[in-house]
Amino acid sequence: MELALTDEQRMIQTSAERFLTQVASSSAVRTAMASERGYDAETWTRMAQELYWPALAIPEVYGGLGLGFVEVCLLQEQLGRRLLPSPFFATCSLATPALLLSRNEPLKERWLPLIAAGEIRASLAFTSAPRWDDSGVQVYAQSHSGGYRLNGEYRYVIDGADCDLLIIATRTPGSVGEAGIRLFAISADTPGIQRHWQPTLDQTRRLATLTLTDVVVYDEQLLSEPGQGWPMLRDVLHIACIGLAAEQTGGAQQSLDITLSYISQREQFGRRIASFQAIKHRCADLMLAIECARSASYYAACIADECLNIDGDPSARQQLGEAGATAKIFASEGFFQCAAESIQLHGGVGFTWEYDPHLYFKRARASEQMLGTPAFHREQLARQIFGERT
Amino acid sequence: MNIDFSAADEQFRQQVAQWMHQHLTGEFAALRFRGGPGDEDFSPELRKLWEQQLAQGRWIGAGWAAEHGGRGLSINQQVIFFEEYARAGGPGRMGHIGEGLVGPTIAAFGTREQQLRFLPPILAGQHFWCQGYSEPGAGSDLANIKTRANLDDPSGHWLISGQKVWTSLAHESDWCFVLARTEPGSVGHRGLSFLLVEMDQPGIRVQPIRQLTGTSEFNEVFFDQARASADNLIGQPGDGWKIAMALLGFERGVSTLGQQMQFQNELDEVVRIAKTNGAAQDPVLRQRIAQAWSGLRVLRYNSLRMLSGVQDGSLRPEATIYKLAWSTWHVELGKLAMDVLGPEAELLAGAPYELTRLQALFLFTRADTIYGGSNEIQRNIIAERALGMPREAR
Numbered sequence: 214m215e216l217a218l219t220d221e222q223r224m225i226q227t228s229a230e231r232f233l234t235q236v237a238s239s240s241a242v243r244t245a246m247a248s249e250r251g252y253d254a255e256t257w258t259r260m261a262q263e264l265y266w267p268a269l270a271i272p273e274v275y276g277g278l279g280l281g282f283v284e285v286c287l288l289q290e291q292l293g294r295r296l297l298p299s300p301f302f303a304t305c306s307l308a309t310p311a312l313l314l315s316r317n318e319p320l321k322e323r324w325l326p327l328i329a330a331g332e333i334r335a336s337l338a339f340t341s342a343p344r345w346d347d348s349g350v351q352v353y354a355q356s357h358s359g360g361y362r363l364n365g366e367y368r369y370v371i372d373g374a375d376c377d378l379l380i381i382a383t384r385t386p387g388s389v390g391e392a393g394i395r396l397f398a399i400s401a402d403t404p405g406i407q408r409h410w411q412p413t414l415d416q417t418r419r420l421a422t423l424t425l426t427d428v429v430v431y432d433e434q435l436l437s438e439p440g441q442g443w444p445m446l447r448d449v450l451h452i453a454c455i456g457l458a459a460e461q462t463g464g465a466q467q468s469l470d471i472t473l474s475y476i477s478q479r480e481q482f483g484r485r486i487a488s489f490q491a492i493k494h495r496c497a498d499l500m501l502a503i504e505c506a507r508s509a510s511y512y513a514a515c516i517a518d519e520c521l522n523i524d525g526d527p528s529a530r531q532q533l534g535e536a537g538a539t540a541k542i543f544a545s546e547g548f549f550q551c552a553a554e555s556i557q558l559h560g561g562v563g564f565t566w567e568y569d570p571h572l573y574f575k576r577a578r579a580s581e582q583m584l585g586t587p588a589f590h591r592e593q594l595a596r597q598i599f600g601e602r603t
Numbered sequence: 604m605n606i607d608f609s610a611a612d613e614q615f616r617q618q619v620a621q622w623m624h625q626h627l628t629g630e631f632a633a634l635r636f637r638g639g640p641g642d643e644d645f646s647p648e649l650r651k652l653w654e655q656q657l658a659q660g661r662w663i664g665a666g667w668a669a670e671h672g673g674r675g676l677s678i679n680q681q682v683i684f685f686e687e688y689a690r691a692g693g694p695g696r697m698g699h700i701g702e703g704l705v706g707p708t709i710a711a712f713g714t715r716e717q718q719l720r721f722l723p724p725i726l727a728g729q730h731f732w733c734q735g736y737s738e739p740g741a742g743s744d745l746a747n748i749k750t751r752a753n754l755d756d757p758s759g760h761w762l763i764s765g766q767k768v769w770t771s772l773a774h775e776s777d778w779c780f781v782l783a784r785t786e787p788g789s790v791g792h793r794g795l796s797f798l799l800v801e802m803d804q805p806g807i808r809v810q811p812i813r814q815l816t817g818t819s820e821f822n823e824v825f826f827d828q829a830r831a832s833a834d835n836l837i838g839q840p841g842d843g844w845k846i847a848m849a850l851l852g853f854e855r856g857v858s859t860l861g862q863q864m865q866f867q868n869e870l871d872e873v874v875r876i877a878k879t880n881g882a883a884q885d886p887v888l889r890q891r892i893a894q895a896w897s898g899l900r901v902l903r904y905n906s907l908r909m910l911s912g913v914q915d916g917s918l919r920p921e922a923t924i925y926k927l928a929w930s931t932w933h934v935e936l937g938k939l940a941m942d943v944l945g946p947e948a949e950l951l952a953g954a955p956y957e958l959t960r961l962q963a964l965f966l967f968t969r970a971d972t973i974y975g976g977s978n979e980i981q982r983n984i985i986a987e988r989a990l991g992m993p994r995e996a997r
Contacts, residue, residue, distance in 0.1 A: 215604060215605055215911045216604055216908045216911045217604060218604060473990060487993055488992070488993035493982065493987070493992050494982040494983075496985075496990055497983075498982070500990060501924045501928060504928075505901045505905065507921075508904035508905045509897075509900070509904055512606060514604070515604055515606040516606070519606075535897075539897040588890060590893075591890045591893035591894055592889065592893070594893040594896055594897060595892060598874055598892060598893060599877075599889075
């Protein structure tokens with residue numbers, strides 16, 4: 214038991230911090246978010262092909278570096294601090310875990326080496342409704358001569374308009390709830406998929422709507438085993454929540470840091486406003502929220518790591534829901550609190566487009582919603598606490 | 604980072620669980636889950652015997668170094684001990700102040716002679732200690748200590764006069780450590796000394812404080828020319844503040860995990876009641892129960908982080924959040940317990956003012972955000988020490 218970074222992990226964290234300080238200044242972030250793709254392709258290429266970030270958690274047999282999800286979370290935290298738009302979250306916290314949990318070896322051998330090599334970007338599309346559980350899966354897969362014919366629409370697909378690989382969830386016609394769900398890994402340019410980018414309140418992360426019209430997929434593209442679609446999707450979503458929580462923790466930390474820096478210089482009534490106790494106490498509360506989010510996200514990252522590792526502790530799977538929900542709750546509320554307070558403590562300039570607090574505030578709002586609100590995750594936990602669902 | 608306990612640690616866990624199972628029986632069975640915060644005056648004599656039982660199992664000071672008579676258990680093993688102790692319903696520790704606070708302080712700052720004199724009776728469960736810090740005029744402003752001690756040359760004793768307040772279990776204690784002003788005319792944190800004072804003497808009077816719970820865990824302690832031998836001063840005269848602050852650092856150690864296991868026991872009771880009385884179907888209460896549940900997990904993860912990579916007891920800046928985190932969580936649990944009970948929460952266990960366990964929790968948790976540094980003081984500490992913000996005028 215050691216809930217502290219190893220020397221190697223600290224090195225990964227420091228080098229990521231250094232790299233992002235160079236490439237992800239406020240103006241770089243603003244340029245990227247206003248660009249056509251929504252991110253800077255050159256920076257992504259450096260992350261993917263020089264720093265090997267997407268390869269980190271992929272086992273060596275698939276061309277990866279054989280580290281784990283803890284390392285992914287360290288990068289997510291640093292990316293969150295800078296709000297750098299990039300396909301990292303969708304590729305490494307959504308799609309890669311889905312592939313890693315699959316037992317379809319040929320499919321893993323086809324896609325994982327491409328991700329590890331930084332050659333492709335991937336995402337996960339699963340919900341057709343403003344819901345993040347099994348009831349949202351409403352793209353139907355009709356059996357069709359050796360394969361399936363898919364029809365429906367995916368919403369809120371992160372970086373979905375501009376990726377190469379899609380992990381998708383489908384439902385057998387007539388099925389409801391957790392039954393009848395399958396996961397496939399398909400090329401994003403499969404005929405019949407129309408992809409639309411949708412302008413978003415938070416401009417640092419792109420969302421897409423995908424419309425599927427008679428898209429044909431085959432058994433070979435099935436990631437999930439019979440009857441295991443929902444448990445697999447559920448675990449993938451928990452793991453993604455953990456990656457997101459790490460990112461949110463980073464955003465919360467940076468919201469506080471830029472605020473501290475501002476209030477240490479700003480003077481009113483002849484003194485630095487950081488010296489007012491009314492402000493100090495609020496900053497103390499923000500640090501409390503951040504450290505709670507960080508503890509929850511570190512612990513959850515360890516659990517996710519065990520779940521994704523073939524040699525991991527099998528009992529970790531039972532803790533995944535609780536750890537993921539806890540991390541998502543605390544990181545969501547912590548980030549929103551820090552970002553909202555950042556605007557308030559900046560005063561008037563906090564309300565301008567020029568200063569950065571609004572970027573964090575909008576990202577905090579979007580991330581709080583993404584993959585389930587705190588209230589949603591508390592309800593999931595309540596079911597577990599009261600033994601209403603195993 | 605990893606969250607696994609080693610096979611050896613898991614085996615140790617079995618040992619502790621088994622020891623508790625074998626020893627918390629017979630006359631001691633009455634102590635299970637008793638004597639915690641809000642219930643500290645429960646059966647003190649029997650709990651002192653229980654401390655001696657623990658001593659025989661060499662569980663007191665098990666984390667202390669061998670040179671001080673401890674077992675030198677690793678941090679992980681200490682964590683496991685406190686968790687299994689609380690899981691088995693081990694009673695609130697009468698010896699906590701000796702084992703957790705003054706013992707480590709004497710080990711760190713005392714002379715070898717002082718260590719040999721004071722540490723063995725703590726380890727044996729024979730000496731019980733109380734803490735003489737707060738005074739009527741020195742609460743949050745702890746440095747405003749008025750209690751004074753003068754060295755009486757003919758007798759070679761320190762003569763102590765003044766008043767301490769909020770002294771837990773003073774009436775059950777053999778010894779008290781006292782922060783007193785030994786340099787006449789000094790102010791603030793200068794000129795204070797850390798003295799060890801025997802309680803059973805004519806110069807000391809203990810008067811219980813009746814709290815809003817109706818019970819009296821806390822006391823006022825009056826010193827009127829009370830005596831302490833010259834060699835009962837820890838460190839040098841004038842070192843008192845430094846030693847007093849170091850002692851408070853020991854408080855945030857491994858025992859936090861055991862405290863959280865007690866919190867889990869309380870939360871389990873709230874969940875059990877919610878399931879039987881229908882509160883579990885109330886969407887708002889479900890949210891609050893889940894929030895409490897996940898909040899307790901986070902307290903645990905905070906502690907595990909605090910303890911990781913720490914061998915010398917020194918804590919990183921993030922450890923400053925610990926008191927604010929748990930007290931805020933616990934005070935909300937007390938309120939939640941009442942809201943889950945609904946109108947039943949009003950009905951006492953008996954006249955004239957006998958509280959149920961959850962009523963005691965509700966009322967007593969109001970102290971959690973005050974004692975040991977109020978939440979306002981904690982926020983000052985976080986802002987100034989961890990965030991480097993300007994200090995308050997002092």
